Amino acid sequence: MDIEQSKIKTIIHLDMDAFYPSVEILDNPALRGKPVIVGGNSKRGVVSSASYEARKFGVHSAQPIAQAIRLCPQGIFLPVRMARYKELSDQIFAIFHRFTPLVEPLSIDEAFLDITGTERLLGEPVAVAKLIKKTVLAETGLTVSAGVAPSKFVAKIASDIDKPDGLTVVTANGLTAFLDPLPVSRMWGAGKVTQDKLERYNIKSFKELRLFPVKTLERLFGKNGVRMQLMASGIDEREVVTGHEAKSIGHEETFVDDINEIELLERYLLELSMKTAERMRHMGLKAKVIHLKVKYHDFTLVTRSLTLDDYIDDGMVIYMTARDLLGKTEAGVRPVRLIGVSVSGLNTDGLSGQMSLFARDNKKEKARNLNRAIDSVNKRFGEKGIIPGRLLSD
Amino acid sequence: MEIKVNRDSLFKSVSKVQSILEKRSNMPILSMILISADDRSVNISATDLEISMQQKIEANVITAGSITISGRKLFEILKESKSNDISIKEKENNWVFISDDKTQYNLACMSAEEYPVFVEPEDVDMVEMECTALADMINKTIYAITLEEAGYKLSGVYTERIQREDAYFLRMVSTDGHRLSLSDKQIDNLDKIKMDKGVMIPKKGLLELNKITSEGEKISIGFKENNCVAKNENSLVVIRLLESKFPDYREVISIDLKNSVSLNRNELFDGMRRMMILSSESSKGVQITLQNNIMELVSINPDLGDVKDHIKIDYPGEMVEMGFNSKYFVDVLQSMESENVVICFNDNSSPCMLRGEDDKGFLGLIMPMRI
Numbered sequence: 001m002d003i004e005q006s007k008i009k010t011i012i013h014l015d016m017d018a019f020y021p022s023v024e025i026l027d028n029p030a031l032r033g034k035p036v037i038v039g040g041n042s043k044r045g046v047v048s049s050a051s052y053e054a055r056k057f058g059v060h061s062a063q064p065i066a067q068a069i070r071l072c073p074q075g076i077f078l079p080v081r082m083a084r085y086k087e088l089s090d091q092i093f094a095i096f097h098r099f100t101p102l103v104e105p106l107s108i109d110e111a112f113l114d115i116t117g118t119e120r121l122l123g124e125p126v127a128v129a130k131l132i133k134k135t136v137l138a139e140t141g142l143t144v145s146a147g148v149a150p151s152k153f154v155a156k157i158a159s160d161i162d163k164p165d166g167l168t169v170v171t172a173n174g175l176t177a178f179l180d181p182l183p184v185s186r187m188w189g190a191g192k193v194t195q196d197k198l199e200r201y202n203i204k205s206f207k208e209l210r211l212f213p214v215k216t217l218e219r220l221f222g223k224n225g226v227r228m229q230l231m232a233s234g235i236d237e238r239e240v241v242t243g244h245e246a247k248s249i250g251h252e253e254t255f256v257d258d259i260n261e262i263e264l265l266e267r268y269l270l271e272l273s274m275k276t277a278e279r280m281r282h283m284g285l286k287a288k289v290i291h292l293k294v295k296y297h298d299f300t301l302v303t304r305s306l307t308l309d310d311y312i313d314d315g316m317v318i319y320m321t322a323r324d325l326l327g328k329t330e331a332g333v334r335p336v337r338l339i340g341v342s343v344s345g346l347n348t349d350g351l352s353g354q355m356s357l358f359a360r361d362n363k364k365e366k367a368r369n370l371n372r373a374i375d376s377v378n379k380r381f382g383e384k385g386i387i388p389g390r391l392l393s394d
Numbered sequence: 395m396e397i398k399v400n401r402d403s404l405f406k407s408v409s410k411v412q413s414i415l416e417k418r419s420n421m422p423i424l425s426m427i428l429i430s431a432d433d434r435s436v437n438i439s440a441t442d443l444e445i446s447m448q449q450k451i452e453a454n455v456i457t458a459g460s461i462t463i464s465g466r467k468l469f470e471i472l473k474e475s476k477s478n479d480i481s482i483k484e485k486e487n488n489w490v491f492i493s494d495d496k497t498q499y500n501l502a503c504m505s506a507e508e509y510p511v512f513v514e515p516e517d518v519d520m521v522e523m524e525c526t527a528l529a530d531m532i533n534k535t536i537y538a539i540t541l542e543e544a545g546y547k548l549s550g551v552y553t554e555r556i557q558r559e560d561a562y563f564l565r566m567v568s569t570d571g572h573r574l575s576l577s578d579k580q581i582d583n584l585d586k587i588k589m590d591k592g593v594m595i596p597k598k599g600l601l602e603l604n605k606i607t608s609e610g611e612k613i614s615i616g617f618k619e620n621n622c623v624a625k626n627e628n629s630l631v632v633i634r635l636l637e638s639k640f641p642d643y644r645e646v647i648s649i650d651l652k653n654s655v656s657l658n659r660n661e662l663f664d665g666m667r668r669m670m671i672l673s674s675e676s677s678k679g680v681q682i683t684l685q686n687n688i689m690e691l692v693s694i695n696p697d698l699g700d701v702k703d704h705i706k707i708d709y710p711g712e713m714v715e716m717g718f719n720s721k722y723f724v725d726v727l728q729s730m731e732s733e734n735v736v737i738c739f740n741d742n743s744s745p746c747m748l749r750g751e752d753d754k755g756f757l758g759l760i761m762p763m764r765i
Contacts, residue, residue, distance in 0.1 A: 309540050309570065353679075353764030354719060356571050357745060358641045 008172050010125045011240065012113040013147040013155035014096065014132065017164035019109035021051035023085055024078050026141050035075040039065050046256060048080050052164060064256050085109075088140055095135050099128060104240045112152050114240035126169050133167065151236035154179065157186055175234035180207035187228055194221065206232040249285065250293075250342020251275045258297040258335035265331055265339055270319045270388055272341040277315030280343065281375055286311035288345030290318055292325040295338035304328050310354075311347045314371060318343065395459030395484040397431050399451065401494065404438070404480060405472040407449035410605065410629070411440035412465040414447050427468055428509045429482065430460035440465060441510055445599050448630040460506035461490050468492075471499060518623045519587040520616040523564070523579070525607040525626075528615070531566045531577040532604045534756050537725045539597045540570035551600060552640040553622075554592030555584055563755070567643055573722045574643060574745075575729070578755035587616050594640060595622055599633030606631060646759060651738035651747055655684065655709045659735040659750065662689075663727040665703045669693040669720040672701050679765040680720040685713040693720065716742045717765030723748075726758035 016022065020038035025031045035054035039047040047068050050059040057072035068075065089108045096103045099122065102114035115128055122128045129146040136144045145166040147158025154175065158168040170178045183205060184190055184198050197220065203209050209217075209232040217225030230236070241247070251272040259265055269292075280287060291305040304325040312318070322341050331339075408427060416424045428439040436453040439446065461484045472480070477494035485491055485500075492499040535551045552567045562584035567576045595603075599622065606629045607613060615624045622633045669680040672695040683690040689707045694700040716739065727735065732750025739746040748758040 353717070354572050355743065355761040355763060357569060357574055357643075357646050357759065357761050358571060 008150050009114060009116045010118075011149055011152050011155040012115060012125070012129050012132070013149075013152070013159040014111050014113065015145050015147075015156075015159045015163070016092065016109035017143045017145055018049055018051050018055075019089075019142070020049035020080065020085055021054070021078075022142050023081075023088055025051070027084070031076060035059070035072050037068055037072065037075045037077050038080055039068070039077065050075075062254070088142065091140055092136055092142070092144070095132065095139060098135075099132060102240045102242055104242055112155065112240045126167075129167055129169070133165075150175065151234065152238050152240065153188055153231050153236040154234055156188070157182065176210075179232060179234055180205065180210070182206045184209060188231060189224060190228060194224075197221070247346070248291070248342045248344035249276055249279050249283070249287070249346070250291065250340055251279075252293060252338060252340025252342075254295075254338045255336070258337050259339075260332065260335050262326070262332040265326065265336060266323055268339055269322050269326060269341060270315075272339070273319035273322055274315040274388065276341050276343060277313055277318055277371070278375060280313045280346075281371060285346045286313045287343035288312075288347070289343060290321040290325070291340075291342045291344065292322045292329070293338070293340035293342070294326070294329045294331055294336055296330070297335040297337050299337070302329055307345065311345075395429070395431050395461050396456040396482070397429075397436055397453045398456065398479055398481050399436060399453040401472060401475055401477055401480045403451045405469075407438040407451050408465070408469050408472060410449055411438055411447045412469050413605075414440045414442050414445050414602065415465045416442045423462070423504055423508050423510070425464055425466070426462035426504055426509070427465040428460060428462050428506060430506070431455045431458050433458060439509075443510060444596065444634045445602055446510075446630075446632040447602060450628045450630075457484075459484055460509075461488075462504045462506050462509055463490055463492075463501060464503070467501065518616040518618040520614040520623070520625070521581060521583050521587045522612050522614045523581050525609075525611055525613050527579045527581075528613055529604055529607040531564070531579055532600050532607075534577045534729045534753070535566045535568040535575045536597065536600055536604075537729065538568040538570055538573055538575045548638075548640070550594040550596040550636045550638070552592050552643070553595055555589045557585075567640070569641065569643065571641075572719070572761050573726075574646065574759040575726065576643070576647060576757050576759075580755075589617050592640065593617060593622065594636035594638050595633060596636050599631070602631050602633070646745065647747075647757065649740075649744060649747075651740055651744070653711060653714065653740065654736055654738045655689070655707050656734050656736045657689065657705055657707045659727055659730060659732055661705050662735060663724065665691050665705055666720045666723040666727065668701060668703050670724065672698050673720060674698075678719045678721050679717050679763055680723075681765050682716050682718060683713065684709050684711070684715075686710070714739065714741065716746065717763045718746070718760055719763055722760045726760065730756065730758075 021036040024036055024038060033053060035057060036051040037047055037054050037059055038049050039045050045065045047059060047061050047063045047065060049061050054072055054075050057075070059068045059072050059075065065077070069077070085108060093103065093105065093111065096111055096113055100113050100115050100118065104112040106112065115122065115125060118128065125148045129148050133144055133146055136142060143165040145159045145163045147155040147160070147168050149155040149158050149170040150172045154170050158170050159166065161168045184195055184203060190198070198209070203212055209229060212229065214226060214229055217229055221228065253268050253272060288311050289305055289307045291303060293301065293303050295301045306321055306325060308321070318341060411427060424442055430437050431453065433455060435450050436455065437448050437450055439448040461482070471492060475494045475497065477496065479494065481493045483491045488503045488505050490501045490503045492501065539550060540548045548570060554565050556563050556565050556578070561580050563578045564581050564584060565576065565578045567574065603624055606624065606626060609629060610626050613624055613626050615622065617623070620635050622635055624631045666680065669691055672693050674695055674697065679693065681692040684707070687707055687709055689705045689709070691703045692700065726748050730750050730753045732752040735748055735750050737746055737748055742762050745759045745761045749756065
């Protein structure tokens with residue numbers, strides 16, 4: 001894979017700066033300059049996002065709220081107002097779409113844009129990134145950091161280099177100079193275990209990773225080793241995948257404490273299924289394959305999946321299937337650290353308009369109308385406007 | 395056990411039964427074929443616990459008894475043998491010695507006592523029917539079988555006995571929830587067998603049944619407990635029935651359809667096949683428009699383009715537009731024999747029904763799709 005051979009792409013990674021706290025500050029300017037921490041409402045909850053002021057105290061996302069309170073007792077702790085964040089997110093994504101249809105959302109506040117070949121229309125990539133940042137700030141009052149690079153991986157690193165309100169450009173010629181000094185902790189897919197292992201072989205920087213014998217890397221890390229070396233050399237051929245072409249949609253949850261009780265896992269499963277279905281309906285997609293992912297306490301990962309006969313977008317169907325799949329794992333016997341639900345085999349809503357012969361179709365029709373109603377309520381009142389009763393007991 | 399048997403007839407029987415064998419079973423015994431010899435004849439049996447099949451062949455039985463042999467290995471041994479006769483002899487500790495004029499095999503086998511027991515078919519009430527009739531019923535329903543739909547397990551054909559005046563009919567119905575195929579055949583003495591309620595015959599069992607319908611003219615079938623038994627002179631098939639609910643299909647087949655149009659089956663079949671050229675997993679839809687004695691077929695694939703075809707018909711009525719999955723039409727039309735097919739319909743939200751003069755007792759129902 002020679003980088004010169006394939007057409008050089010121009011990718012922009014856009015990442016909102018401390019999105020949730022920034023929205024809170026936007027709505028209540030008195031909070032500006034203060035350590036704002038947005039997170040779960042219960043004791044089991046974790047930090048969703050913290051303002052830069054709070055981060056100075058060591059508060060970071062996915063940290064238990066209790067720990068954040070200890071680290072930063074003067075912090076202003078606010079509940080997650082998803083509906084409001086979504087509203088702004090929709091505005092921001094609408095701005096992205098003015099520049100290119102090739103927008104791949106990574107999350108509510110993060111996206112890849114492929115602007116390859118738009119120079120004539122929009123000008124130099126740097127100018128485009130500047131314009132996007134300016135437009136987002138002007139129309140929403142929020143800042144976004146941008147990374148411009150020939151690949152997704154490098155663009156994502158670049159956007160993170162100069163946060164907040166940053167703009168980092170890496171050209172094809174400047175790739176090596178940019179990547180070489182980076183520590184391996186920046187490597188995508190290299191967790192603590194991998195990092196420690198790399199360190200044992202004295203690989204601390206991307207340069208050392210790039211120059212290491214590939215055979216040895218493959219022996220040590222398998223395919224992942226080869227992939228890491230390619231990434232460290234700036235080679236990442238992944239395309240920007242727009243929502244419409246998304247291969248799968250899903251949600252997962254990592255627990256603060258490992259879970260043994262199957263009932264509790266099922267409740268999480270229900271919540272994740274409902275969220276997944278809501279997103280599918282939002283994107284106008286239906287799916288045929290349901291996947292369940294279970295990570296046990298010792299980090300071993302198992303997946304189970306089932307292909308349905310019909311395309312569906314109903315959370316209850318996803319949940320029932322995922323629950324059956326859960327029965328095929330060792331959940332309940334081995335403590336579970338993470339659980340995830342996803343769907344694939346996606347199809348746009350309108351095309352699978354096949355009607356059913358039997359009265360149950362009416363039931364499906366009713367479920368569809370109900371789901372639509374729930375979605376619109378949730379859109380107005382936040383994600384938890386209407387939820388299954390089972391999820392209320394928290 | 396020791397037998398001497400004609401290679402061709404043994405090979406034929408083994409070929410027939412070995413398709414049942416589980417390729418990847420966690421019970422090794424299920425990859426074995428059971429050979430049991432009594433005084434005059436030899437039975438070759440295989441089972442996957444859902445379906446059991448037995449073939450009887452003539453043989454020179456030197457010593458009666460039973461052995462098991464790996465189905466696949468026996469098949470290969472027979473395939474490679476050029477001799478007229480094969481000898482099979484049981485030895486100690488489950489070793490089996492197989493030889494022809496040239497080659498000798500010693501095979502480590504498993505004890506015949508471990509072989510899952512066959513249902514005794516002796517006390518089952520059986521009724522005889524034409525092989526062609528059974529094959530026709532299977533071919534006209536099997537394509538609409540699906541795995542699961544909206545809580546129903548539809549992985550088989552629903553089979554029941556119905557009575558119209560003094561005549562008894564065997565009925566097979568299959569559906570995937572979107573289409574339904576039904577075939578009735580009048581069978582004499584059907585009232586003599588025990589068949590009080592409808593049963594579900596699994597797809598794999600129907601495929602095996604279909605195989606033995608090619609062996610002769612008549613086949614006997616019967617039902618006992620949770621099994622369907624079918625046999626002819628030399629073959630016996632026992633199929634475990636599915637325990638599942640079948641949706642109430644009577645309501646949908648009795649729907650009142652006001653309009654009808656008759657047209658050449660092959661013309662419609664060819665037209666639908668042309669629609670399928672541009673179809674994809676996500677867009678199998680064909681738009682049918684009936685107007686001014688023309689049936690127009692249109693299919694659009696957003697990625698590839700579109701296709702339009704028309705068929706002259708006798709339909710002076712009001713314009714009707716309906717969308718369908720073209721594959722469903724192809725399946726039904728392919729299974730039919732009549733020169734002309736009659737399509738009955740109401741509008742774009744009720745099913746259309748296909749029938750043909752030479753396809754007595756058959757009807758195909760297809761639900762539209764929103765296009």
